[in-house]
Amino acid sequence: MLNLAEIFTISGFQVTFLIPEHIEKGPRFSNIHARFAHYPSFRFKTFSDGLPSNHPRTGERVKDLFESIDIKTKPHFRDLLESGESTSNGRGPWTCIVADGIMSFTIDIAKDFKIPTILFRPFSASCFWTLFCVPKLIEAGELPIKGDTDMDMVVANIPGMNGVLRLRDLPSFCRVEDVTDPQLQHVVSETHRATNAYGLILNTFQDLEESAVTQIHSEIPRLYTIGPLHANLKHARASHARNSLTKEDRECLLWLDAQPLKSVIFVSFGNMTVLKWQQFIEFWHGLVNSGKPFLWVIPDNLIECGRQILVEFLEGSEHHGKVVDWAPQEEVLSHPAIGCFLTHSGWNSTLEGIYESVPMICWPFYADQQVNSRLVGEFWKIGLDMKDICDRGIVTNMVREVMETRRDEFIKSAQEMALLARKSVCDGGSSCTNLVRLIEDIKLMNELKSS
Template sequence: MAEEGHEQRRRLVLVAAPFQGHINPLLQLSAVLHSKGFSITIVHTQFNSPDPSNHPGFNFLFLQDGLSDHDIASLDLTAIVLVLNDKCQLPFQECLAKLVKEQETRGDQIACVIYDELSYFSEATAHNLKLPSIIFRTSNANTFLARSVLIEMYVLGRIPLADPLSQKAVPEHPPLRQRDLPISSFGPMKNFFKLLGNARDVRRSSAIVYNTMDCLEGSSLAKLQQHCHVPIFAIGPIHKIVPAPSCSLLEEDTNCMSWLDRQAPSSVIYVSPGSLASMNETDILEMAWGLANSKQPFLWVVRPGSVHGSERAESLPEGFREITGEKGRVVKWAPQREVLAHNAVGGFWSHCGWNSLLESISEGVPMICRPSFGDQKVTARYVSQVWRVGLHLEDELERGEIESVITRLMVDKEGDEMRQRAMDLKAKAELCIRTGGSSYNSINKLVELIKSF
């Protein structure tokens, strides 16, 4: 689309990674930078592409990504990312070179390229075209440090672990145990560490941006900065800075909001295992009866295809809906930010993806942590042991344990104390993005850096 008005804005090119947990924060970052006076072009693969009509203030360019149906059907996320970085290099080179010429014709210029750490193919192209580049990490500082420890362990031959569920401490990174290390469950180990190494490499980029906060990760951010030769900007929680429409890859059931309106304050446990997690039928059976037996109102997201061998409704146990009645609501997908902001929600059963954690803390909602893989395990450990705003539900799911942990969070004094700590973090997060706050200042410094290019 054409820019409104005659005033020229310097253009930023932001390169996304095609996963729910990566697209949203990149679009939120784009909205923040657009509010600071920059024009925005989003570069995205055809795979999992967002709808441009939801973001009329941005231009969108879509790359031929070379993914086969077999690649996508494999659900091997590591392999998909490696293929994308291999196949997108040339299309991006052509796309960006054309965009540079178009901007020059208009007497304008591209200020820099900002790329998701998983779209690291972008850096070489930016460098070849003499454009500065900035890395955007949608995970957090603690996870980055944990990945670095993991790479060192792999080089020393200590990976794979003899016991992936070991309770042994990781001395290089307390409070993690070996079972909390962000090891991938997708594909061969060598591919995973190839991806980790590529994503970690700063190359010739000029800065790194994290969607995190000093009040959560101040010491880890300081440690990272000590060992990094480029500035690090912690600017989160981005979703609270400038209103930006959600880019959901699944259709959101907004009818659940009217159901929440009928519930008592802080009474509902919101259950959402995430956009990539999958369960077996035993898991969903135990979850169902654990929720029912807790007698607590619940809003439960059961994503189509998330239960092995089943689509959705038939995966719920016989009699479950009749027993729970109006006390429970099951949906395919929910508008999560709005749900967590609703005063009826008093707890969040989460996979502990970083975006979900930020959204939960930003609303003062404590958590039940049920990580599925990778970075989520690191975050879950920090939620339960460091920030102490959640309970870690580990090992096999069992209805009695589920009922117990829901009661602890939603009814017992222990849960009230976690809720208060979550509210304290909410207040600190709000201070971060207010005038003079750490994230507010980091955004301004980032803008100054970009304008200096």
């Protein structure tokens, strides 16, 4: 979202970026304010998501966030639009709302003020379309998933993607025995609400997910596929500063400089994954036993048992690899020392890995990640899918398969996919063209509002 906001700023728009106050007040908040200070037309504004500052907002507890946003954030958002603050300090009135796709309440509230809303869903197109088709899966009896169901059964009722996914590859929200599950119903409802918005932005490109994009376009005509967004942003600005809300450990880049070509496993499960201690131990031993050096991102909330036991465990183990709180991921993935990306298959991470042609080992945690890992392993052939397994022997074997026995095969496939990604954001590419169309459509909104 921040990358998209910067693209809008560079394109001449005045941008107000709403950020949850618990992030801005957190101990690991980056100097992002300073980085954006040279854009006079850009400003941050905080809002409350209604949860206490110490709430984890991760894992199973993310459902609390959905509920709190509905109760607390909606009235705050209406108050903001009613305040007339948009026209303060010489700024013009708001022309358009670009909202996270899980906050579709913005559509109705903004409509009261005659402001169009475009939703931005940071999922893959394939996951968005899968969630859109959940009612079809329920009607066909493929959902709910009962306890004795064969999870490798192929799903047959997703138009355009028939035979692509198994039950275990459906979004984690679908792993319920009761289709009235509140979290599943909420996510599916929010997905369908996109048809009521002015349009939908997806961070993907045509050649990557053509079937899903075609199906979504039939339901939502104003569809803007403009990914990889981080690459489109690189083309839009001269500098390559990273838009991260979290402080990054840049010393890891110096450590990578000292490693041989394509020798290092980069390990990051994002900032929402929560590992049990035994899962961490399996990954640790699997990596160590592989004999490959690794760079592992371990934020405070990664492991259930907390940071202190982890610190004690890691003491004296530096010779196996390097551990950091957070890393400049785009730069790490582009570093010549990286030979493999062990990832949770979050969509940003997946796209960044594709763009830098890094083969992946996927261990999805929740949400869209199950879908993404299936595509990486089975259809794009740029890595291996390790979902629903956490075993040190398998970790070791998969690392060796990606970095040794099938190394050339995976590198070739990854380079071919990276070429398509890079073409999409070049002049005349599908994502570049769609981004221009999006910007022109918003400019037209502004002209209509001014006339």
